[in-house]
Amino acid sequence: MFQDALRAFALTFSRDYRRVLLRSIALAIALLVALGIGAYYALTYFVTLDMPWAQLTLEILSVVGIAIGAVFLVPPVTSLVAGLFLDDVAGQVERSEFLDQTEGTALPVGRSIWLSIKFFGVMVGVNLVALLLLLVPGVNIVVFYIANGYLLGREYFQLAAMRYRSEDEVALVRRHHALGIFMAGLIIAVVVSIPILNLITPVFATIFMVRLHKRFTRSRSYARR
Known part of the structure; x- marks a missing residue:
């Protein structure tokens, strides 16, 4: 697994993936900036104070709070972006790393986006809980890693595996390899x-999970869709 992660990390910055990497980074930054600007204007619009120093303090605290909140929004935002680029990345992995195996079938665009939106909503909720626990030393870190480890592992593995299998078959593979997928998450x-x-x-994460799915299903027969 760690070899798969290291290989995925190296490939991420390679020439074959550079274009899609830059596009996904640009889109993720744009979404984070848009969310931050929206939150800032909402706070300063709905909350106004008569004293200039108090208003300035509110604006400074708003910027700091939004910056902290952005850290917790990165997992859901990047998961939303993943649905748009998954098939490009997964297809490249299959063509370059697994030439002797059948290439997967791209998910319909609507299906891929819907899965990403669904996970985005769940992850926003989980990370908001972790953010609310920020004042409890240690607890929020544990919640952040456990929750995101489970959700990120589940989401990216499902998106990668559904290029080969039905949703029911993917659920079966996940059950057999639950611990491994969680560790990857x-x-x-x-x-x-x-x-x-x-x-x-x-x-x-897409490169990593495509490789992991190949490894998990290599030694055991699962029905293809």
Whole structure:
């Protein structure tokens, strides 16, 4: 697994993936900036104070709060971006790393986007809980890694595996490899928690999970869709 993660990390910055990496980073930054600007204007519009110093303090605290909140929004935002670039990345992995195997079938665009939106909603909720626990030392870190490890592992593995299998078959594979997928999710969560580096998550995690799915299903027969 760690070899798959290291290989995925190296490939993420290679020439074959550079274009899609830059596009996914640009889109993730644009979404984060848009959310930040929207939150700032909402706070300063609905909350106004008569005293100039108090208003200035509110604006400064708003900027600081939004910056902290952005850290917790990176996992859901990058998961949303992943749905747009998954098939490009997964197809490249299959063509370059698994030439002797049948290439997967791209998910319909609407299906891929819907899955990403669904996971985006769940992850926003989980990370908001982790943000609310920020004042409880240690607890929020544990919640962040466990929750995101589970959700990121589940999401990226499902998106990668559904190129080959029906949703029911993917659920069966997940049950057989639940611990491995969770551990892989923890690795992705570590990347997500590192500022700047976390912007590579959609490409890195997709490469990682395509390789992991290939390895998990190599020694056991699962029905193809």
